[in-house]
Amino acid sequence: MLRQLLRNAKERLRLFLSECGRRARVLRVSLRRQPDRIDPSSRFAPGFRYGYWEGEARGLELLKEWLSPEQFAQYDANSYFEVTGCHSGKRYRISHGTSMNIHELDGAGRPRVGWCFAPKGHLVAGDVMLAQKIALETDERGVLAVANKFFVQTGRRNTLLHH
Amino acid sequence: MATQIVMDRTGDTRHNFDAKNADALLKAEERFTELTGAGFTAAVRTTSGEAVVKRTFDPNAEETLFFPRLVGG
Numbered sequence: 001m002l003r004q005l006l007r008n009a010k011e012r013l014r015l016f017l018s019e020c021g022r023r024a025r026v027l028r029v030s031l032r033r034q035p036d037r038i039d040p041s042s043r044f045a046p047g048f049r050y051g052y053w054e055g056e057a058r059g060l061e062l063l064k065e066w067l068s069p070e071q072f073a074q075y076d077a078n079s080y081f082e083v084t085g086c087h088s089g090k091r092y093r094i095s096h097g098t099s100m101n102i103h104e105l106d107g108a109g110r111p112r113v114g115w116c117f118a119p120k121g122h123l124v125a126g127d128v129m130l131a132q133k134i135a136l137e138t139d140e141r142g143v144l145a146v147a148n149k150f151f152v153q154t155g156r157r158n159t160l161l162h163h
Numbered sequence: 164m165a166t167q168i169v170m171d172r173t174g175d176t177r178h179n180f181d182a183k184n185a186d187a188l189l190k191a192e193e194r195f196t197e198l199t200g201a202g203f204t205a206a207v208r209t210t211s212g213e214a215v216v217k218r219t220f221d222p223n224a225e226e227t228l229f230f231p232r233l234v235g236g
Contacts, residue, residue, distance in 0.1 A: 051173065058174030066228070068212055099236040116236035119170065120202070123231070127170040131230040134206050134214045148235040 059126025066130055083133050085140035092136050098128045102136075103152055117147035167194060169203070169229045188222055195220040195227070202232035 064072055071081035080095040082105070091105040092115070099118055103111035119131045135143040165182040168175050178194060180187040199205055205217045207224045217227065 055172065055174040059170075062168065062170075062175055062228075066208065066214065117233050118236045119231040120234050121231050122172045123170055124172070124174055127174065127230065130228075131170065131204075131233065134204070134216070134228075134230070135233055137214055138206070138216045143233055146233060146235050 056124045056126065059124035059128075059130075061126070063126035063130045063133075066133070071133075081133075083136045085136050086138055087140040090140075094129050094132050094136075096125060096129065098123070098125050100150060101129070102132060102147075111152040114150040114152050115144060115147045116150060117143055165191070165225050165227075167191060167227050167229065169198065170231065182222060182225075192220045192222070198229045203229040204232070205229050 064075070067075060067081060071083070075081040075096075080093050082091050082093050084091055091109070093103045093105055093111065095101045095103070100114060100116045102115040102117075104113045104115060106112040117132065117135070118128050123131075164179050167178040167180070169178070178191070180191050182188055182191075195205060199218070206214045206228045207217055207221060207226065209215055217224070221227070
């Protein structure tokens, strides 16, 4: 059964890479034909924008400005930081990312359960993590009411628990 | 100079204004009302660095951050 799963995953990965290669070829050809038609503000490939990295960097700068010194040090060292929920006093770990990146910690600091919520729209990772931090620190109950809960990984697949 | 920072897909857009100028302050208040009306949350930082959510416009806030409505992922 494991072999079958691996075979399926391998096949999906192969298809994904082949699709990426195809899109890259199409993009290369179209850019070669129309080199002066690149609008810096426009999308020229699905899910990717010119200036994407600048936006990501700006988001991270903003996040770092708003983190406490302890959170900043934690994020700098581990790519995650911890916040305290304003209502329950529970600790949450926010890892670098835009989804499924929040873990509620138990008393020993181990991930107990995951929470998934984010600002509406397509925001960069720094912005998403900052909004998540402010929400947990100022309106924990409100934000968990709209969030989806998921089990943390314990060697098996993550499972979404619809709220 | 005060700033309103609005998160968006480019990272953020910053609106700087002179809080001592009545016209600029009015415009900033209108922007606050418009954004919060559209579901954005406004937050400011206290002197100790703690984030506080603002439901009404604070003319004394040096920096106000706006982020879109939060939804389950």
